[in-house]
Amino acid sequence: MSTIRDVAKRAGVSTATVSHVINGTRAVSGQTRLLVVQAMKDLNFVPSALGRGLRTNSLKTIGFVAADLTNSFFAHVFRGVESRARESNYTVIVSHSDEDVGHESEAIQNLIAKGVDGILLAPVRSGPDDAEFYTEFSVPIVSYDRRLSAVNIPSVVTNSQDAVGEAINFFKARGHERFALIAGKQGLSTTLERGQGFEQAANPHRHWVFYGDSRYEGGVHAARWLSEQPVRPSVVLVGNNLMAMGLVVTLQEHYPEILSSTVLITIDEEPWTSFVRPPLSVIVQPTHEIGVTAADLLLQRIHHAEVPLLTTLPCRFVARSDPVTVSHPLPDYESGPAS
């Protein structure tokens, strides 16, 4: 690897001139510019981001901490992040929190030590009191998926609360009267908001809430819980796709009659939701756009621009099947949005 000094020597100019040619940061005569460019070509010169980073205190790198990239929600968000970052010549370091506060702290520390210019995270702590934890770091932070009510931490979320209400109302209008929510990990803002959206829409009808943990096992437990109810809900909304999978697998194996007689709704589209019989209805979040938007806000904050504290992106509700009301004929709504 050749350095800026090698280039300068070969072009017969000073390192300052080479630097200015590279960055277009002051006037350089066409003559010398040509010399420099040629020398860079000859030496196959690539400026070292390290040297630059040390000097400018910016590595043009951002940190992305996901709960688990294996979860397609995070994978899609990440693609959005990466594409937006690349547009501005930023690269992305990825870490996992696995929904663990310890892991999350560690990840943030490591990222900062690596000199990232900013951090995107789905905060594991998103309770009303936890926000300040995230305000003490020396780099800008933007929260995605979960809302954080801290003065200087912008959040990018979806209106899943409304979408949950919309989904419940959709089936209410079709005559359903018993609803259940399999809620996610307590403490997450999404869990709270989706719970509120559910309560509001399900009232005054009979309804249940089962608290899962946002993991596959939560769905397994929910299935057993469901099977034990003397009177069962006819519509079950599951708070995330991992729990939905646990639920469906368990129902399929042990309680197929529940599976076939219950309307299941989940959040976030995945291939299997339409492959299982009956297919699940889905609240589709704009995952890629979440990533793009969050990255965009972070880059703006890095460049000291003002950004909105809360950005809310719209969901889309896709109704797929309704085994209960199927007895009286219905308009086809296999694959379209509900409203």
Added chain:
Amino acid sequence: MSTIRDVAKRAGVSTATVSHVINGTRAVSGQTRLLVVQAMKDLNFVPSALGRGLRTNSLKTIGFVAADLTNSFFAHVFRGVESRARESNYTVIVSHSDEDVGHESEAIQNLIAKGVDGILLAPVRSGPDDAEFYTEFSVPIVSYDRRLSAVNIPSVVTNSQDAVGEAINFFKARGHERFALIAGKQGLSTTLERGQGFEQAANPHRHWVFYGDSRYEGGVHAARWLSEQPVRPSVVLVGNNLMAMGLVVTLQEHYPEILSSTVLITIDEEPWTSFVRPPLSVIVQPTHEIGVTAADLLLQRIHHAEVPLLTTLPCRFVARSDPVTVSHPLPDYESGPAS
């Protein structure tokens, strides 16, 4: 952010001593060590990876280039990579190639400019002549998923060739006599090897090969192609999970009778493969282990250790259903390995 100099001043020692305390790189009296540690605590000091990186020419960062992290194969490999990397205090920058040679080159260049210590990639060019392309870079490279026959580029692959043979033989033993392969993108070593494994096992029976593109659309086309055959295979092996999805969706929608009368085998486990009816048989690759192993090899190479040029990890074949031979009773093989 405080620097090593701030710490030195506060502890009343030299920066050298502080540095040595941090890295344990020479003897320090318990007395002064305590002073330094306390000062670091007080100042909330975190050593800058930038400064260190510039000095040691190592940022403790590796690059991971995936075709598409949204594909769960790559997501799982990445988890393996990240966990191994973190063990050694390395962080990972992620880029996408999207199976495009231009994107891949760009990604490699960017990573090197960012000062990564090494790169993990699933090479888009893995033909016999392309290997040397990857040998010209200034940092160690390790290839995963696809084999590269270059002297200094180790590869981590699976024995999917054998696994393909095993799968075909499994159904051959059950009386099947017509086999098809939906092959992946041409030029990839995996496509080549799986093709060979298929040919070998399918002979001397009647067999077909359809060349897809490793993408969803390839599966859609394969479905049409399948429907147009006057005589159809009773066993179809699909070369990757994206094509399998395209195939299944299209069959389900337009040719359900083909879906229900054909044994489908795919590579890489995904939730939907067991949710679709009939469920797919699967060649399961040890994705996480691929990541761990590749990262391990790369770290070794970074530290100038000798590593094997080719590491082959074993697949597991999971047979799930066989609608054709179901007429005569069979031992249950729902979820176990085949051999």
Added chain:
DNA sequence: TTGTATGCGTTATCAT
């Protein structure tokens, strides 16, 4: 056991 001083590759200030 500890300190001094140099250099990694770059940008930016101050001269010229």
Added chain:
DNA sequence: ATGATAACGCATACAA
């Protein structure tokens, strides 16, 4: 329009 040089934060060779 261009050059000389200090500084960024750290590790390390050399001195003491």
